[in-house]
Amino acid sequence: MAQVPDYVRLFKQAFGVDRPTYHLALRAIATFERAEVISDDSPFDLEMSGQRSAMSAEARLGMALFTGKAGCIQYHNGALFTDEGFHNVGVPTSPTFDTDILAQIALRYQHYARGVPAELYRKADRDLGLYYTTKREVDKGKFRTPPLRYLVYTTPYMHNGFLKPRSGTVSLPTQRSRNRSIISSCGSAREQHVKAAIDGEPQLSDDQQ
Numbered sequence: 001m002a003q004v005p006d007y008v009r010l011f012k013q014a015f016g017v018d019r020p021t022y023h024l025a026l027r028a029i030a031t032f033e034r035a036e037v038i039s040d041d042s043p044f045d046l047e048m049s050g051q052r053s054a055m056s057a058e059a060r061l062g063m064a065l066f067t068g069k070a071g072c073i074q075y076h077n078g079a080l081f082t083d084e085g086f087h088n089v090g091v092p093t094s095p096t097f098d099t100d101i102l103a104q105i106a107l108r109y110q111h112y113a114r115g116v117p118a119e120l121y122r123k124a125d126r127d128l129g130l131y132y133t134t135k136r137e138v139d140k141g142k143f144r145t146p147p148l149r150y151l152v153y154t155t156p157y158m159h160n161g162f163l164k165p166r167s168g169t170v171s172l173p174t175q176r177s178r179n180r181s182i183i184s185s186c187g188s189a190r191e192q193h194v195k196a197a198i199d200g201e202p203q204l205s206d207d208q209q
Contacts, residue, residue: 001025002102002103003094003097003106003107004094004161006155007161008020011024015027032153039150043056075087075145080148081147086130086142087142087145091143091158093126093160094162097125097126107126108124110127115135126141126160127160129141129142130142
């Protein structure tokens with residue numbers, strides 16, 4: 001989180017500290033869950049409960065893409081819109097990493113503290129995700145699928161804050177196509193779906209995004 005300027009600003013605002021810490025992150029998550037994770041009356045929930053006019057026409061089009069061409073539902077399903085699995089979907093590095101010396105130090109220290117070999121942490125430029133826990137090469141870059149509820153409160157998106165909402169547009173497939181090497185170890189059937197998208201399957205138009 002220390003690599004994401006928005007998180008640094010918000011932690012300063014909430015706790016009066018210069019950078020996020022693990023303890024304060026736990027407090028923030030607990031407060032968020034107590035205060036916010038109680039909604040069951042969103043337009044989607046009302047639509048699913050039988051109120052067929054609850055969702056707007058635009059939202060219906062988005063849902064059709066979500067469950068169809070965009071393939072989002074392969075990962076984002078269930079009551080919280082997450083399969084609770086770990087996947088490598090080729091998220092690029094944080095856009096501020098190359099110029100933020102403290103972020104580079106923090107990331108490399110995290111590598112060192114979690115037992116990553118020296119030859120890796122000395123040139124680290126990205127979070128290795130599940131690999132920290134398993135130390136399996138195949139798990140590098142895998143992160144748990146985040147839920148999609150309460151997105152208005154959880155910007156920026158992805159594990160490193162790479163995606164920010166731009167008039168409702170989220171265009172990770174375009175960015176992934178520039179980062180093929182990141183997902184070279186994708187192995188599951190659903191991760192192969194990502195590979196297929198990068199290797200020539202139809203991408204979403206600007207309007208669909």
